[in-house]
Amino acid sequence: MSQFRYISPKTKEEVLKILEEEKSEACIVAGGSNVLPYIRDKIIPPKLLLDISGIEELNYIKKNGSNWRIGATTTISDLISSKIIREECNILCQAAEQFADPLVRNKATIGGNLADASPAADTAPPLLALDAGLEVESKGKKREIFLKDFFLGPRKTALQDDEMITGINFKSDSLNKPGCFIKLGLRQAMAISVVTVAMVLEIEENRVKDIRVAMGSVAPIPLRLFNAEEFLKNKHLNDDLIEEAKNKVYEEVNPISDIRASAEYRCYISGILFKRALEKLTNQTS
Amino acid sequence: MSEFKIVGKPIPREDARAKAKGELKYADDFSLPGMLYGKVLHSKYPAAKIISIDTTKAKQLPGVHAVLTARDVPHNETITRFGQSAEVGKGFEGLYRVLADKKVRFRGEAVALVAADTEEIAEEAAALIEVNYEPLPGVFDPVEAMKPGAYLVGEGDSNIICKFGCSQGDIKKGFAEAEVIIEDTYQVPFVDHAYLETEGGVAWIDEKEVINIRVGSQVIEHFRDVAEVLGLPHNQVRYIGTMMGGGFGGKEDITVETYLALLTWKTKKPVRLFYTREESILCHSKRHPFIMHYKVGAKKDGRLVALEAELISDAGAYPYLSPWVNLYATVNAAGPYCIPNVKINTYCVLTNNTFTSANRGFGAPQPNVAYESLMDELAYKLKIDPLEIRRKNCITTGKSLSTTGQVFNTYVALPEVAEKAWKALGETKKVEDKNKRIGRGLAIGLMSYGRMTFLHDTSRCYVRLESDGSVLIRSGIPDLGGGQVSLLCQIAAEELGVPMSKIRIYYSDTALTPLAGTTTATRQTYMSGNATLKAAREIKKRIIQKAAEMMNVNPEKLVIGEEKIIVKYDSAQYLPLLEVIKACNTEGIELFCEAQFKGPFTMVPDLSNIRGTIFPDFTFGAQAVEISVDIETGQVEVLKLVTCYDVGKAINPLSVEGQMEGGSIYGMGYALMEEVVMEKGVTLTPSFSEYIIPTAADVPEVEAILVESGGGLGPYGAKGIGEPSCSIIAPAILNAIYDAVGVRIKSLPATPEKIIRALKKHYFEGR
Numbered sequence A: 001m002s003q004f005r006y007i008s009p010k011t012k013e014e015v016l017k018i019l020e021e022e023k024s025e026a027c028i029v030a031g032g033s034n035v036l037p038y039i040r041d042k043i044i045p046p047k048l049l050l051d052i053s054g055i056e057e058l059n060y061i062k063k064n065g066s067n068w069r070i071g072a073t074t075t076i077s078d079l080i081s082s083k084i085i086r087e088e089c090n091i092l093c094q095a096a097e098q099f100a101d102p103l104v105r106n107k108a109t110i111g112g113n114l115a116d117a118s119p120a121a122d123t124a125p126p127l128l129a130l131d132a133g134l135e136v137e138s139k140g141k142k143r144e145i146f147l148k149d150f151f152l153g154p155r156k157t158a159l160q161d162d163e164m165i166t167g168i169n170f171k172s173d174s175l176n177k178p179g180c181f182i183k184l185g186l187r188q189a190m191a192i193s194v195v196t197v198a199m200v201l202e203i204e205e206n207r208v209k210d211i212r213v214a215m216g217s218v219a220p221i222p223l224r225l226f227n228a229e230e231f232l233k234n235k236h237l238n239d240d241l242i243e244e245a246k247n248k249v250y251e252e253v254n255p256i257s258d259i260r261a262s263a264e265y266r267c268y269i270s271g272i273l274f275k276r277a278l279e280k281l282t283n284q285t286s
Numbered sequence B: 001m002s003e004f005k006i007v008g009k010p011i012p013r014e015d016a017r018a019k020a021k022g023e024l025k026y027a028d029d030f031s032l033p034g035m036l037y038g039k040v041l042h043s044k045y046p047a048a049k050i051i052s053i054d055t056t057k058a059k060q061l062p063g064v065h066a067v068l069t070a071r072d073v074p075h076n077e078t079i080t081r082f083g084q085s086a087e088v089g090k091g092f093e094g095l096y097r098v099l100a101d102k103k104v105r106f107r108g109e110a111v112a113l114v115a116a117d118t119e120e121i122a123e124e125a126a127a128l129i130e131v132n133y134e135p136l137p138g139v140f141d142p143v144e145a146m147k148p149g150a151y152l153v154g155e156g157d158s159n160i161i162c163k164f165g166c167s168q169g170d171i172k173k174g175f176a177e178a179e180v181i182i183e184d185t186y187q188v189p190f191v192d193h194a195y196l197e198t199e200g201g202v203a204w205i206d207e208k209e210v211i212n213i214r215v216g217s218q219v220i221e222h223f224r225d226v227a228e229v230l231g232l233p234h235n236q237v238r239y240i241g242t243m244m245g246g247g248f249g250g251k252e253d254i255t256v257e258t259y260l261a262l263l264t265w266k267t268k269k270p271v272r273l274f275y276t277r278e279e280s281i282l283c284h285s286k287r288h289p290f291i292m293h294y295k296v297g298a299k300k301d302g303r304l305v306a307l308e309a310e311l312i313s314d315a316g317a318y319p320y321l322s323p324w325v326n327l328y329a330t331v332n333a334a335g336p337y338c339i340p341n342v343k344i345n346t347y348c349v350l351t352n353n354t355f356t357s358a359n360r361g362f363g364a365p366q367p368n369v370a371y372e373s374l375m376d377e378l379a380y381k382l383k384i385d386p387l388e389i390r391r392k393n394c395i396t397t398g399k400s401l402s403t404t405g406q407v408f409n410t411y412v413a414l415p416e417v418a419e420k421a422w423k424a425l426g427e428t429k430k431v432e433d434k435n436k437r438i439g440r441g442l443a444i445g446l447m448s449y450g451r452m453t454f455l456h457d458t459s460r461c462y463v464r465l466e467s468d469g470s471v472l473i474r475s476g477i478p479d480l481g482g483g484q485v486s487l488l489c490q491i492a493a494e495e496l497g498v499p500m501s502k503i504r505i506y507y508s509d510t511a512l513t514p515l516a517g518t519t520t521a522t523r524q525t526y527m528s529g530n531a532t533l534k535a536a537r538e539i540k541k542r543i544i545q546k547a548a549e550m551m552n553v554n555p556e557k558l559v560i561g562e563e564k565i566i567v568k569y570d571s572a573q574y575l576p577l578l579e580v581i582k583a584c585n586t587e588g589i590e591l592f593c594e595a596q597f598k599g600p601f602t603m604v605p606d607l608s609n610i611r612g613t614i615f616p617d618f619t620f621g622a623q624a625v626e627i628s629v630d631i632e633t634g635q636v637e638v639l640k641l642v643t644c645y646d647v648g649k650a651i652n653p654l655s656v657e658g659q660m661e662g663g664s665i666y667g668m669g670y671a672l673m674e675e676v677v678m679e680k681g682v683t684l685t686p687s688f689s690e691y692i693i694p695t696a697a698d699v700p701e702v703e704a705i706l707v708e709s710g711g712g713l714g715p716y717g718a719k720g721i722g723e724p725s726c727s728i729i730a731p732a733i734l735n736a737i738y739d740a741v742g743v744r745i746k747s748l749p750a751t752p753e754k755i756i757r758a759l760k761k762h763y764f765e766g767r
């Protein structure tokens, strides 16, 4: 630990300047709930730790018309205590409430959760289902990356060395309310997900008008299930159709076996959670 | 027994305030000027030859004070002992090797030690030690390891370290009489103790050349073993025990004390060494996994006529407490049932897995999983109620244990606790969820408290009544967090008629407190409780005698309480305690006493057919649960948990309930989620991210029902509860899963995946 340098800039501009100079020599720390375990496990070698947790301008939850913007250092606890998230974007609230435990949630940020690019990142499936985009900045440059294009593999993202996530944005459209997030873990709290599903759905006369669905821990990256979505669009929902859609899910997911569950169980559960999300949302809307 | 003033009352514990305020100094809350940091280099192979060890680079690193290998240890190989004073012979003593020499037996075995100015330097130095290994094939499955020609883990000619047997009646005849026979195999995994506080401490040398080791240990008597490793007289090593953040059997063996002693001895400086969580999981003992093959025979009316069991357990790489644990398993193998024909065989086998040793329950929970699952199967097969079949077969007062034949002359509460636990489940919970099925399960069991009688167990305690009426106690008792220390205070307060606030206790110091024996085997309430009672009563006798003289009444007419010596039935007639103390002191009457309590002594039994009294006494209990199983995901939720034990007498009901609740959750983790997964000797669950235990959010409603028969051997008729409390819950949960969804899980933990694979066979078969 003592070989690490540490700096805690107060503004975004400072961060971007340091990133430009240090590039991969710098390691952004937001809540540190991934970074600290990585340091202990020697996954991160001694570097400059660039603590962004104190940067006020990156901590916000805003809604302007139908445009949502969430700052990168917004913590998971911030999501839970936000009235507007609870009332108008409940899917994120559901994910936040099933995230780790209160202590970790106080530290963990939404930006860190996405930048860490774990297939099990709990905020990724709801944000994928919300069709979110990431606001990414480097010194003097801004760009936007769709979340669906952001994850490249476990712990691999489309971010360049000198870039940081500054915020997340998405639109509320007719789909966003209501949404459903289901997490299957091996205990009631502090569980890394075995499988998660996030779904937003619009039903018209028992017909799927539109649907977006994403899953966690079923592939090397948090996964949008485009084929299953396409398959269901414009169809009348019934038990047989759901069974068929489950088969589409099985085709799209590609989980691994690890200490928590086998690939077969994950695959099976992805079908079950997919069905449950559909059932829950149709019951709520009908 | 309403005359008690302090005993039997749910009062705050002696240690409660300091713990609640965060003021208590645990082993890690301590440092000394100039203190060095110790690190252990652990083997990276589960089985390998050590060709060479080169410590040159490590020693050259600035800030490094010592790098030690097996060669530097005066007596690197000694015999495992656990504070017993009686000779017990070869069958129970195994090799204790401080640092790996020539060959490593498990991944994580200590190979070298480092002391340096900082933890980082110590870590860096450990990484600079060049160990040249030649990997060996190893053996990782106890059944494989038993076979002739198997890879030999140690230096002996067989991997089997002990074989125990027990039998009564005629097993062939028994099965011939049976009208139903059920046969099955059950498996239980390695589990970790998962205490909050990992293994560690600080050691230093004082001005008398004594090595002081301030450490969390359940067995401070290990000072002798450490002295023997160093080749020092016993009185040159001193343990200062601290309040512990959990022991659960994991601090019953020597943990890091020998390493601390060696490093401080070589450097002549204070040394601190604490295991990380990963080291704790990888390198220190685990609970024994067992493969248990059972066969039971019964009459159509449910009466048991025969039980045969073969138990095979995995000792891992070194024996440690394996023989003892397997003895417990053998004695417990037929459960709390009267069965005329019984035959048990137990084998314990070395493998190249992490070594196994004591873990709360000590060999009792494992067979309990098997026989209580079987009883349930039998009940379903014969269409008999789960409570009824147990009531029909369980041991009652005056009957004997079906393995050893030990007779129970005091109250056997089994029928009572079984009924109370089962009934307390109350009305079935309603669940709205269409995918959830409710199920209930019951299990009963017994477990000894107090050490095996052939160990000739004793405990001592010193009590002194000060001239101002306050009390000082000195006892070597280690407190694991179970309230052991506070219990002694309560007993002294009760007997001497003073409030808890006037008691001060010094504990767990091998130089200054009388040795109280180990805090293991659920023995402290019984053993040290009795020693304290004896010492306090001796002082009380002298006080009363003096008061009787002063008041000119018969001493039998006097009682002590509220700091007074009172004439029975006439509370207006009394002397203040202080006055009597003054009189005693004037006359030189001793108001201090060191007393020893002795448990019953027996001979070492014939290990091929263990019969007779092996344990002083047993605690009987029953647990019942209501759960829900999600038939689509396999997830189990425990909705209600009842735990009912005859605790004899609850000296502090709060502590007893705490044990019963905590023990239940400990066992619930065993049933549903805990497993140290080892693949060819490599631990795949090295942290609390993979090794999961229940969180507060997983804890259901727990109801603890205390039966107080007064029939125990402890003070005031108390029995032990620490270990028995966790030993029965697992099969209750398995039985509830069966009740809910008709699936019998025969290997712990009952994970959602195992349940779903059993429920949806057709889905998984094609994949």
Ligand SMILES: Cc1cc2nc3c(=O)[nH]c(=O)nc-3n(C[C@H](O)[C@H](O)[C@H](O)COP(=O)(O)OP(=O)(O)OC[C@H]3O[C@@H](n4cnc5c(N)ncnc54)[C@H](O)[C@@H]3O)c2cc1C
Residues within 6 Å of the ligand: A027, A028, A029, A030, A031, A032, A033, A034, A035, A036, A037, A052, A072, A073, A098, A099, A100, A101, A104, A107, A108, A109, A110, A111, A112, A113, A114, A115, A116, A120, A121, A122, A123, A159, A163, A164, A165, A166, A190, A191, A192, A193
């Ligand atoms: C005990 C425990 C339980 C956990 N449980 C869960 C859980 O239930 N669900 C779950 O999803 N995760 C869980 N995690 C993982 C972790 O808490 C989350 O991934 C968390 O959201 C990470 O956020 P952070 O702010 O702590 O990230 P940090 O650790 O600070 O950073 C994580 C990574 O993101 C990078 N980074 C951070 N912010 C930015 C940014 N703005 N721009 C670019 N890069 C950035 C860092 O450089 C680092 O590589 C758990 C972790 C722990 C220790």
